[in-house]
Amino acid sequence: MTTAIRTEDLVKSFAGTPAVRGVSLEVPAGSVLGVLGPNGAGKTTTVRMLSTLLRPDGGRAEILGHDVVREARAVRSLIGLTGQYAAVDQDISGWENLYLVGRLTGLGRRGARARADEMLERFRLTEAGGRAAGGYSGGMRRRLDIAVSLVGSPRVLFLDEPTTGLDPRSRNELWDEVRALAAAGTTVLLTTQYMEEAEALADSLVVIDRGRVIASGGTAELRARVGGQVLRVVPEDPGQLPEVRRVLAGCGAGEAQLDEAAGHVQVPLSGEGGGALTAAVRALGAAGIPVAGVNTHVPSLDEVFLTLTGADAGADAGAGAGSGAHDDETTRSAA
Numbered sequence: 001m002t003t004a005i006r007t008e009d010l011v012k013s014f015a016g017t018p019a020v021r022g023v024s025l026e027v028p029a030g031s032v033l034g035v036l037g038p039n040g041a042g043k044t045t046t047v048r049m050l051s052t053l054l055r056p057d058g059g060r061a062e063i064l065g066h067d068v069v070r071e072a073r074a075v076r077s078l079i080g081l082t083g084q085y086a087a088v089d090q091d092i093s094g095w096e097n098l099y100l101v102g103r104l105t106g107l108g109r110r111g112a113r114a115r116a117d118e119m120l121e122r123f124r125l126t127e128a129g130g131r132a133a134g135g136y137s138g139g140m141r142r143r144l145d146i147a148v149s150l151v152g153s154p155r156v157l158f159l160d161e162p163t164t165g166l167d168p169r170s171r172n173e174l175w176d177e178v179r180a181l182a183a184a185g186t187t188v189l190l191t192t193q194y195m196e197e198a199e200a201l202a203d204s205l206v207v208i209d210r211g212r213v214i215a216s217g218g219t220a221e222l223r224a225r226v227g228g229q230v231l232r233v234v235p236e237d238p239g240q241l242p243e244v245r246r247v248l249a250g251c252g253a254g255e256a257q258l259d260e261a262a263g264h265v266q267v268p269l270s271g272e273g274g275g276a277l278t279a280a281v282r283a284l285g286a287a288g289i290p291v292a293g294v295n296t297h298v299p300s301l302d303e304v305f306l307t308l309t310g311a312d313a314g315a316d317a318g319a320g321a322g323s324g325a326h327d328d329e330t331t332r333s334a335a
């Protein structure tokens with residue numbers, strides 16, 4: 001098995017403030033790695049080091065066996081990068097952007113022309129190809145950006161939050177494109193803030209937070225780390241929320257979280273949830289707390305992500321972006 005991307009203890013600070021504090025990764029050739037993390041986690045900084053745009057302060061990184069610092073030129077010939085922010089020249093047309101990059105990557109005039117036409121077609125930009133890229137919509141610019149990063153047929157592709165700002169149709173098209181690239185043997189490292197996107201595309205995941213890898217594995221493994229089901233209890237009297245939390249802390253598998261705005265307390269249940277659920281309801285009854293509602297649900301991928309990164313899982317309740325939550329069971333109790 002060839003390793004396409006290998007990093008050991010990568011470190012980078014900006015003016016003394018650490019941004020990446022020892023990231024180690026190993027990505028097999030031909031696979032897709034999803035790098036998840038909240039704002040400021042160090043995703044872009046890591047990608048910039050791997051794509052030779054930023055020199056690491058410590059540790060090392062290799063692309064297909066080539067060191068990103070000592071063999072930067074060789075690395076550049078192997079990779080493609082779509083940065084978080086559009087990098088195309090706004091003043092020239094989409095076609096010209098593609099043609100110029102083709103020439104820069106060593107294609108002859110005719111080859112670069114053919115490649116530019118081909119990429120416009122592949123990314124549904126043929127009609128707009130003659131217009132200045134500055135007049136493109138966000139989604140068109142994003143597609144052009146990705147087309148530009150693929151002109152040189154890279155063996156390793158970095159996509160930094162490739163679908164942020166895309167409408168669902170463009171996002172799905174981009175997902176198909178990533179899948180096709182992976183099927184053709186391209187190694188892809190993509191960063192995202194959406195667990196759903198990572199699950200849709202990635203063979204494996206790493207979650208980074210504050211410059212460190214805090215979890216890695218497949219989505220199923222990460223879900224398992226957070227626990228099976230989550231119990232949610234709504235007391236009749238919101239004033240009793242802290243008391244509910246205290247009681248549930250003794251029944252669940254994890255930390256009980258209080259969401260004042262939503263008026264509930266949540267706690268991950270151990271095992272299949274049945275026994276733990278009964279124990280929780282009994283304990284609330286024994287404590288004499290009248291309960292307006294009790295339910296259990298499988299955590300959404302967003303909740304898994306929020307739990308791993310230590311944010312308040314309740315903070316975004318109701319935002320619903322990409323939520324895969326579904327209620328399994330609802331019990332009303334007159335305890």
Ligand SMILES: Nc1ncnc2c1ncn2[C@@H]1O[C@H](COP(=O)(O)OP(=O)(O)OP(=O)(O)O)[C@@H](O)[C@H]1O
Pocket residue numbers: 014015018019037038039040041042043044045046084193
């Ligand atoms: N050029 C820079 N100069 C100073 N600080 C920087 C620079 N680039 C990044 N940082 C800081 O390093 C940390 C990590 O930033 P980075 O852009 O890698 O995060 P990210 O995971 O890509 O976040 P986002 O999801 O918002 O894109 C942040 O605290 C950021 O402010």
Ligand SMILES: [Mg+2]
Pocket residue numbers: 043044045084160
């Ligand atoms: Mg970023």
